[in-house]
Amino acid sequence: MSDAKLYNVIIIGSGPAGMTAALYTARADLCPVIVEGNQPGGQLTITTEVENFPGFSKGIMGPDLMNEMRKQAERFGSLFIQKNVTAVNFKDRPFRITAGKEDYLSKTVIIATGATARLLGLESEKKLMGHGVSACATCDGFFFRNQEVLVVGGGDSALEEATFLTKFASKVYIVHRRDKLRGSKIMQAKALKNPKIEFIWNSVVEDILGVEEKAVKGVKLRNVLTGEITEKKCDGVFAAIGHTPNTEIFKGQIDIDEKGYIIVKNGSHTNIPGVFAAGDVHDFTYRQAITAAGAGCRAAIDVERYLESTEE
């Protein structure tokens, strides 16, 4: 028998979904434990200005917003653990969460592990990561002052990253595999009228050049309509092609769809009673900070009701 303490609720992940779940479960006197994960605060900690989170008429920096959410959750008694969950056992009760050498037992779990930026999958990309290749313009844009960079993708991330990069770079190319953008109208308009941004349509990056020099020198592009291969000189390559849900540790424990997203029904319920999911880990449609926060609130209320219905 383990003598580990039994918690009411463990929240895995500390982005907007996890933080909101923490706030609500703390205020419901459930003394939540939040295992923060590899990137405390989640994806917003590597963004700049967030202009679409209600309540901040002048916008707020992503890291500041997450810091505020954390402080608010802490104020009501949330306990944060700065570890990464390495395994879970949802087959026995109470549920067991392993983080490093420690095991934590809980009556309920909220999975809010979010999603991670996807890469192109090229060998050269792997070798040049940190040497001109990046998946985070906010983190690395500064290094490309007066240089030429290329962003891959046609969604909001690509448009946002490209627009942000024009603060530093002399030229930003957006390489998109189609001739229609997926991103929102407002972001499209902003990027299309930016004189530093040039679009390269119907094209994919076949290879990144500069492996021997250990610095990006350019890319090999393939036009998907004509098959033509061309080379384009550039000093940096930013992948902005979407995200993969962080569900590796839950495989075999819980129902997950073919793309890796956790399947939820009736609010935040998973197929295991007592295990709930919130945010980008299950939501591939909306994927906004505010929808993740809303989902965190929903999961917290579902936990509260579940505990009420199972205890007594």
Ligand code: NAP
């Ligand atoms: P996304 O909307 O899924 O877009 C991914 C883009 O990458 C698509 O244009 C896709 O092409 C392209 N792509 C995917 N795999 C590729 C590959 N292997 N090679 C080349 N191109 C590839 O992802 P996202 O831009 O990260 O946005 C995700 C969500 O977050 C969206 O809901 C978005 O609105 C939201 N978001 C909002 C903001 C904001 O409001 N400030 C900022 C960033 C993101 P196809 O179009 O051909 O599929």
